[in-house]
Amino acid sequence: MVMKTTKQKSILFLKILIVFFIVIITSLYFLRDTILNEAIANLKSKMELDYNSNFTVKKANFEGFTDLSLTEITLTPRNADTLFSIQKLRTSINIWKLLTGEIQLGTLEVQNGFVQLVKKGNVKNFAAFLKKDNQESIKSSKKDYAEIAYRIISKVLNLVPTDMKVENLVFKLDDNAKRATIKIDKLILQNKNLETSLHIKTNSFSQRWKIKGYADPRGKRADIRFFNLDTGAIKVPYLDERYNLISSFDSIRLKIENINKSGNELHIDGFTSIANLKINHPRISRKDVIVKNARFDYRFLLGADFISIDSSSTVQLNKIKLHPYLAYETIEDTVYKLKIALPKTKAQDFITSLPDGLFTNFQGMEADGAFNYSLNFQYNINKPKELVFDSKLKKENLKITKYGTANLNKLNSEFIYRAIIKDVLQRPILVGTTNPNFTPLDQISPYLQKSVLTTEDPSFFNHRGFINEAFKQSIIKNIKTKKFARGASTISMQLVKNVFLTREKTLSRKLEEILLVYILENNRIASKERMLEIYFNVIEWGPNIYGIGEASRFYFDKNPSDLDLKECLFLARIIPSPKKFMYQFNDEGLLREFAVKQESFLTNIMTRRGLLSLEDTIYKQQTLNITGAAKSYLRLKVKDSTAIDSIPTFDEFSL
Numbered sequence: 001m002v003m004k005t006t007k008q009k010s011i012l013f014l015k016i017l018i019v020f021f022i023v024i025i026t027s028l029y030f031l032r033d034t035i036l037n038e039a040i041a042n043l044k045s046k047m048e049l050d051y052n053s054n055f056t057v058k059k060a061n062f063e064g065f066t067d068l069s070l071t072e073i074t075l076t077p078r079n080a081d082t083l084f085s086i087q088k089l090r091t092s093i094n095i096w097k098l099l100t101g102e103i104q105l106g107t108l109e110v111q112n113g114f115v116q117l118v119k120k121g122n123v124k125n126f127a128a129f130l131k132k133d134n135q136e137s138i139k140s141s142k143k144d145y146a147e148i149a150y151r152i153i154s155k156v157l158n159l160v161p162t163d164m165k166v167e168n169l170v171f172k173l174d175d176n177a178k179r180a181t182i183k184i185d186k187l188i189l190q191n192k193n194l195e196t197s198l199h200i201k202t203n204s205f206s207q208r209w210k211i212k213g214y215a216d217p218r219g220k221r222a223d224i225r226f227f228n229l230d231t232g233a234i235k236v237p238y239l240d241e242r243y244n245l246i247s248s249f250d251s252i253r254l255k256i257e258n259i260n261k262s263g264n265e266l267h268i269d270g271f272t273s274i275a276n277l278k279i280n281h282p283r284i285s286r287k288d289v290i291v292k293n294a295r296f297d298y299r300f301l302l303g304a305d306f307i308s309i310d311s312s313s314t315v316q317l318n319k320i321k322l323h324p325y326l327a328y329e330t331i332e333d334t335v336y337k338l339k340i341a342l343p344k345t346k347a348q349d350f351i352t353s354l355p356d357g358l359f360t361n362f363q364g365m366e367a368d369g370a371f372n373y374s375l376n377f378q379y380n381i382n383k384p385k386e387l388v389f390d391s392k393l394k395k396e397n398l399k400i401t402k403y404g405t406a407n408l409n410k411l412n413s414e415f416i417y418r419a420i421i422k423d424v425l426q427r428p429i430l431v432g433t434t435n436p437n438f439t440p441l442d443q444i445s446p447y448l449q450k451s452v453l454t455t456e457d458p459s460f461f462n463h464r465g466f467i468n469e470a471f472k473q474s475i476i477k478n479i480k481t482k483k484f485a486r487g488a489s490t491i492s493m494q495l496v497k498n499v500f501l502t503r504e505k506t507l508s509r510k511l512e513e514i515l516l517v518y519i520l521e522n523n524r525i526a527s528k529e530r531m532l533e534i535y536f537n538v539i540e541w542g543p544n545i546y547g548i549g550e551a552s553r554f555y556f557d558k559n560p561s562d563l564d565l566k567e568c569l570f571l572a573r574i575i576p577s578p579k580k581f582m583y584q585f586n587d588e589g590l591l592r593e594f595a596v597k598q599e600s601f602l603t604n605i606m607t608r609r610g611l612l613s614l615e616d617t618i619y620k621q622q623t624l625n626i627t628g629a630a631k632s633y634l635r636l637k638v639k640d641s642t643a644i645d646s647i648p649t650f651d652e653f654s655l
Contacts, residue, residue, distance in 0.1 A: 086113030090570030318353035465521035
């Protein structure tokens with residue numbers, strides 16, 4: 001009897017609950033238009049008060065229980081261009097999600113509209129919305145990256161309808177007359193199949209694209225491809241005018257296989273691939289950089305206090321495959337980590353996989369053997385001196401069998417050197433004994449050799465082209481200043497840059513320099529003594545002055561073997577800016593105070609290192625005199641040439 005009563009009570013409770021939901025749903029049904037109009041009124045007020053913008057909807061009403069219809073929707077910031085305008089929008093909302101406070105769209109139809117971002121001078125029609133976002137982000141103190149990311153992704157995907165039809169919707173960008181428009185002629189998402197055609201137009205080109213693939217916003221999966229409907233590659237709009245970056249590709253594929261939050265970690269897995277990517281930018285390379293095939297199999301991991309790309313991810317560049325690990329951690333301090341693991345790779349596969357245009361001096365190079373490589377980088381912003389930079393390369397019968405454009409073997413024989421300054425080829429310099437200005441190493445003053453090695457590369461005879469500690473200090477300095485404020489160039493690197501490369505400040509030149517130096521030093525192509533000898537005979541030492549033979553005569557009218565210590569210290573100090581040597585002197589032809597201090601500093605370093613003795617420094621009693629043709633570059637005070645005794649005396653006037 002008790003059991004029956006309990007069962008009856010349960011049935012009664014269930015009936016009451018059902019009636020309660022029916023009443024709520026019925027109330028919502030009859031009040032839905034009132035609630036909708038009130039929500040629009042609140043949104044209008046919020047746009048006006050918080051964003052100083054005008055939000056209008058000409059007509060809004062429900063069609064059925066969940067279908068919502070809106071016409072002539074606009075958002076216009078005060079004293080700025082309209083942000084968006086849509087003629088007709090129809091959508092359905094998941095009522096059950098709405099009851100829990102979530103907005104999830106079911107279907108969406110959009111007809112005739114535009115969204116535009118406009119910047120005129122310093123006035124942006126979207127500025128108020130950016131400021132609001134910044135203020136809200138500042139208020140947030142402790143961040144749980146996994147939770148924040150998952151919440152944002154979920155909200156965005158809930159706003160992506162499962163069925164969608166968009167016609168004649170245009171996205172416009174106008175950045176002070178730098179314009180780009182993306183017109184969606186037709187976009188259809190039905191039964192998780194996506195297909196759309198786009199018309200892209202900028203000041204410089206017009207193209208038609210097609211996007212096709214699979215999209216399941218509720219299952220958090222997608223597989224989408226971009227193609228060009230016209231002939232040629234897909235050009236990326238806006239970047240060419242805004243950043244002088246010209247880029248294009250044949251096709252892109254983006255696949256999201258999994259978005260899953262398990263415990264305190266968020267996992268995002270998938271891959272993206274691109275075919276025939278072409279990039280052109282003056283800071284990257286003077287030529288088009290072409291990547292034929294690239295693929296990134298990614299696994300993003302986010303936790304409460306870290307964001308990372310897991311080491312199980314793979315980057316493939318033609319035949320090269322490597323595993324990257326990147327992390328941003330805030331567990332105790334803010335720490336940046338980067339690890340790269342390149343498994344055993346055939347040397348020839350590596351050479352042929354290098355992007356065209358980025359390593360032009362390696363074209364035609366051939367090699368035997370294999371190698372693997374690893375890099376470990378770690379930077380703690382609160383403990384910069386503890387920076388980790390560990391680079392290792394392990395070779396297996398690695399041998400260069402044929403050189404490309406940069407034939408490193410030429411260092412062992414006579415060759416013609418021509419400097420390139422601001423794209424202008426300078427006069428030819430014969431590096432060899434046939435040239436009377438060429439000076440063998442044993443005929444260069446030991447003082448000069450010691451001085452130059454001290455200023456440019458003290459460990460030249462001991463390193464293999466690079467100095468890890470110098471790299472570390474360079475990285476620390478550049479991170480602190482947020483710019484490239486310090487390099488870590490060795491004499492080996494300067495030699496390669498002078499003889500085989502140009503002085504252009506591009507990523508391409510720097511990467512080529514690093515690889516060429518490694519090959520030169522680690523394959524012992526030329527001895528250290530020969531490398532130093534060439535360095536002394538090719539570097540710029542003044543206006544149109546190349547090599548120590550020309551420099552010693554230009555400044556002091558001497559042979560390089562006859563230079564004294566003071567003259568050698570001067571020549572070593574001006575290497576970074578040889579064409580500005582005249583600013584070292586005052587109008588009397590004497591070294592300025594800052595130059596004297598530099599000279600003294602260099603002398604003290606060399607003395608402490610045992611490169612100079614007390615007897616060597618007797619020169620301090622002497623004065624540096626520029627006696628060669630360089631003297632004409634000094635800005636000397638003109639002395640009064642009138643003889644004192646030519647002025648008439650008082651007695652002469654009285655005669």
